Amino acid sequence: xxxxxxxxxxxxVSGRGSNLQAIIDAGESGKLDAAVVLVVSDVADAYALERxxxxxxxxxxxxxxxxxSRETFDGALISVLTEHQVELICLAGYMRILTPAFxxxxxxxxxxxHPALLPSFPGLHVQGKGLQHGVKFSGCTVHFADERxxxxxxxxxxxxxxxxxxxxxxxxxxxLKYEHQIYPRAIQLYAEGRLEVKGRRVFCLGNExxxxxxxxxxxxxx
Ligand code: GAR
Numbered sequence: 001x002x003x004x005x006x007x008x009x010x011x012x013v014s015g016r017g018s019n020l021q022a023i024i025d026a027g028e029s030g031k032l033d034a035a036v037v038l039v040v041s042d043v044a045d046a047y048a049l050e051r052x053x054x055x056x057x058x059x060x061x062x063x064x065x066x067x068x069s070r071e072t073f074d075g076a077l078i079s080v081l082t083e084h085q086v087e088l089i090c091l092a093g094y095m096r097i098l099t100p101a102f103x104x105x106x107x108x109x110x111x112x113x114h115p116a117l118l119p120s121f122p123g124l125h126v127q128g129k130g131l132q133h134g135v136k137f138s139g140c141t142v143h144f145a146d147e148r149x150x151x152x153x154x155x156x157x158x159x160x161x162x163x164x165x166x167x168x169x170x171x172x173x174x175x176l177k178y179e180h181q182i183y184p185r186a187i188q189l190y191a192e193g194r195l196e197v198k199g200r201r202v203f204c205l206g207n208e209x210x211x212x213x214x215x216x217x218x219x220x221x222x
Pocket of ligand 1: 015114
C-alpha cells in the first residue's frame, strides 16, 4: 500500500509522546495501513512535537492562550486537521477536554488511550489511584471519544498484573508497554474498516479475536 492510499491520522498530544512514537514506528515499519500526517499540541515545548519533526511530520502548536473560549480553540483544531485531510484523530496524552462541537464534527473518528481498565479509574493519575484502591490487575484502554471524559465505546484493552512492590512509576511503565501495542492495533483495525460501533459496544469484524487468542496474544483483546 502506498502512502497515498493510507488512512490519514492526526495525533493530538500535550507531552512526551511515547504513544505517538509507537504509532509512527508501526506505520514506518509497514504494520499499519495508516500514516501520521499531522501532530498537534496545545503545549509549545511538548517533546512529542520534536518527535514529529524528526520523522518529517508537520508539527503544529495551537496556543490555548490565543483563544477566548474552548469553542474557538477547538475550532482552530478542526481547521488545521481539516486542512491536512485527517481521517482519524488519535489522542495520545492530550490533556484537554474536547468540546461537544469537536466530538460531533469527528463522530466516531476520535480515539483515545487511557492507562487503566475503563470504566474503572477515569481521569488523571490513575495508576496511583489503582494502587491505592488495591487492584490486582490494571491495564489500558483504547476507546472512541465521546462528550464525556474517558467514557466512549471501548475498542481494545490490555490487562497487566499489579505486584505487591509496585510503585506508581513501575505500574505506569508496565502499562505503557501495552499502550504502545494496543494503540497501533486499534488504528489498524479501524484502517481495515473492521470496527463497528453499536451503542456502547464496538464489534471487531472478522475472526481476528479468535486468532489472537489461539496465537497466544494473551491478555490483549480483541
Ligand atoms: C499515557 O500513559 C496515556 O495513556 C495517558 O498519558 C500518557 C501519555 O504518555 N493519557 C491519559 O492519562 C489521558 N487520560 P505519552 O505522551 O508518552 O504517550
